[in-house]
Every structure is written in C-alpha cells, then in structure tokens.
Amino acid sequence: xxxxxxxxxxxxxxxxxxxxxxxxxxxxxxxxxxxxxxxxxxxxxxxxxxxxxxxxxxxxxxxxxxxxxxxxxxxxxxxxxxxxxxxxxxxxxxxxxxxxxxxxxxxxxxxxxxxxxxxxxxxxxxxxxxxxxxxxxxxxxxxxxxxxxxxxxxxxxxxxxxxxxxxxxxxxxxxxxxxx
Numbered sequence: 123x124x125x126x127x128x129x130x131x132x133x134x135x136x137x138x139x140x141x142x143x144x145x146x147x148x149x150x151x152x153x154x155x156x157x158x159x160x161x162x163x164x165x166x167x168x169x170x171x172x173x174x175x176x177x178x179x180x181x182x183x184x185x186x187x188x189x190x191x192x193x194x195x196x197x198x199x200x201x202x203x204x205x206x207x208x209x210x211x212x213x214x215x216x217x218x219x220x221x222x223x224x225x226x227x228x229x230x231x232x233x234x235x236x237x238x239x240x241x242x243x244x245x246x247x248x249x250x251x252x253x254x255x256x257x258x259x260x261x262x263x264x265x266x267x268x269x270x271x272x273x274x275x276x277x278x279x280x281x282x283x284x285x286x287x288x289x290x291x292x293x294x295x296x297x298x299x300x301x302x
Contacts (some may be wrong), residue, residue: 135174137164139185147222154195154217166228182230187297189227214276221277228274235266268295 141164145155145280157178161171175181196216269292276288283291 131174134166134170135184137166138171138174138181139188140164142181142185143226148225176186176239185230186232189223189232192223193227210289212289214241217273218285221281224273224277225298226266228270228277232241232272233266234273235263235270 138160141160142155145159145163146152155178157168159173160178161168162179164171175184193216197213199298272288272292276283
C-alpha cells in the first residue's frame with residue numbers, strides 16, 4: 123500500500139467531515155446541505171466525496187460512529203468491565219469541556235439511547251433499580267430520553283450549573299423512585 127495515498131485519503135475524509143460539521147454549525151436548517159456545499163467548503167471535488175461516502179447519510183453515519191467512539195472513550199474503563207460506576211460527574215465534566223461537540227451531536231439528531239445500549243451498562247443499572255425486570259427495556263428507554271433532555275437543557279442554558287450539581291440532580295431522580 124502506498125502510505126502517501128493513505129495519508130491523502132485520511133486528509134480528504136477529515137476535510138469532508140470538518141466541512142460538513144462547519145456547515146451544520148453555520149446553518150439553522152441542516153437538511154438543505156448538499157454534496158456541492160460540502161465539497162466547496164472542503165476544497166475537494168465531488169469524485170473525492172463519492173470515493174469516501176455513498177451520500178450525505180453515509181457521511182453522517184461516519185460522523186456518528188466517530189462521535190459515539192469519542193463519547194464512549196470517556197467511559198472506556200467502564201465499557202471494558204461492563205460495569206457502571208454510577209458516577210455521572212465524569213459525563214457532565216466531559217460535556218462542559220466539550221460543549222460544541224455535544225451541541226453538534228444533538229443538532230445532527232443523535233441522542234443517548236444508542237450510547238447506553240452500546241455500553242451495555244444501562245441494563246445492568248436498570249436491573250439494580252427495578253425488581254420486576256420484565257419491563258427493564260422501558261426503564262432504559264425512559265432513562266435515555268430523560269438524560270438526553272437534561273443534558274440538552276443544560277447545554278442550552280450554557281452549562282451554568284456545575285457538573286457536580288448536574289450529577290447530584292441525576293442521582294436524586296433515581297433515589298426518589300417510588301412504587302405506584
């Protein structure tokens with residue numbers, strides 16, 4: 123394999139991804155972003171774009187996988203062990219330090235459900251909180267939607283509360299779990 127071409131390929135991919143993300147940041151309606159817009163911004167031709175991606179959806183999927191891996195890297199020790207520490211401080215510290223990353227994540231329409239399912243720890247956590255495990259998948263769905271909403275609200279507010287405060291808020295919600 124030609125190493126120079128590998129570097130050039132990687133550089134082209136990165137330029138395309140960065141161009142798309144810059145367009146996402148700059149526009150309120152991302153559905154109107156075209157391959158031509160991306161190529162112009164990245165300084166590549168359409169042939170280069172299509173040699174890396176089938177279409178914009180393929181590009182978005184590639185960006186999603188990259189973002190998912192970046193996020194899971196924060197919790198790599200927990201993912202590897204298949205255990206959850208219940209320490210959400212690490213999550214909120216990472217979000218505060220990388221606000222643009224997470225704003226992009228949500229603007230692209232991603233949420234945390236797939237992250238929790240991929241990490242595998244969400245089911246373990248749910249089993250600890252709920253005696254009747256027949257409906258754990260509903261609890262996981264509820265938690266993923268809830269934490270997504272909390273994080274979005276915090277980001278939209280400029281992350282004014284400390285990561286410690288946000289972690290406590292999350293833990294308090296689970297401690298208040300009541301029987302109906």
